[in-house]
Amino acid sequence: MINPVRFRINGAWVSVHVDPLMRAVDVFRDTLGLTGTKEGCGEGECGACSVLLDGRLVNSCLIPVGALEGRDVVTIEGYRKTARYALLKECFSEAGAVQCGFCTPGMMLAAEALLSVNPHPDEAAVREALSGNLCRCTGYSAIVAAVMSAARSGGGLW
């Protein structure tokens, strides 16, 4: 039985004394107070709960916190301290890619997961990278345009 579970989140190691089956999204939001991660569907279909796990995009509603033992998590709260975030934020604003904002943390982390392995994606690659993230306000064109624009102007950042 693993308790506490120890992992790194946004650069700092934490030990959480919770049931290891508790969903990571609940631990982030309720135990650690990191409410930037949203829950939409709770079954891996909407991407609102996306975080980076060891640098890769994952749905935190599908992960029991016990599986985070020893691993590295970045939520939108950690990502917002980076220059990459600052540029993406500007591009999202300029493209009108944010309306209610519920999908935005997941969209931005999905964009980061893409650009970190493919700094110069074409539109098809951007759409594929965002395909697990649902937006119910703006539609996708503005979001895709924002990510393309970040890729174009992000020389050296990714």
Add this chain to the structure above:
Amino acid sequence: MVRVYRPESLDEALALLSGKEMAVMAGGTDLMVKCRAGAGTLPSFKKDVLLVGHLIELKGVSQKGGILRIGAATCMEDILRSVDVPEYVKGPVRQIGSPAVRNLGTLGGNICNASPAGDSLTMLYALDAVLEIASAGASRSCRIGEFIAGPGRNTLSEGEILKCVIIPLGAFNRYFYRKAGLRRANAIAKVSFYGLAYVENGKPHDARMALGAVAPTVVRSRKAEELLCDGSLVCARQELLSSMAPIDDVRSTRGYRMVVAENMVDRFFKEVTAD
């Protein structure tokens, strides 16, 4: 209360599992949804849980002498990133879930879950994949078609873990895969079809065909494949389609599944009989 175990090695995992019934969890993308209890609520697992997704003995992709080996807890994305995996194996994997789901979901999980709509299964049936199964102090292997017993049922015995998926590769120059679902990402297939062949002068050799989500388990007909290679297209079509037993369910209807499966088969026949 359900207990959760996170062993440090495969041996420790097998010792823990010996003589006990546990839910073995690799990526969690199916189990966490099945046991979902809502926001802020603990998932409702009925059995103790054994976490195996981190075990290196269950991970990795390698190829030697035309035999591809994929560790059961290798996530879908790692299969896509491997240079050892040919495109006709990657193709169906690329259409599973979404990028985030493919970073969690594992090939072994997709197999053990044994869904009639399991996206990797048509490919694994068509390629005659063999599964390596470990238990404390023993191991055995089993063909994919014998491993999957029915919808959601596999033939793992108590104490056993799926360790590795072995895929014999071949010389194919036609690869065809279609999946019909509600959306491009994260859709569970209404119907899927996987086909392979080596085509020379408009004549297919070593044709492989498998249909998903149209019967309790994946449908593959070796007789239909032989008929296709012999040029008996009408008989081959009839033989394959008569093995289907599609149903009406939340995702689709029997009629729709029949028509779409027929169309996919016809498309494949056209591709393997053209020069």
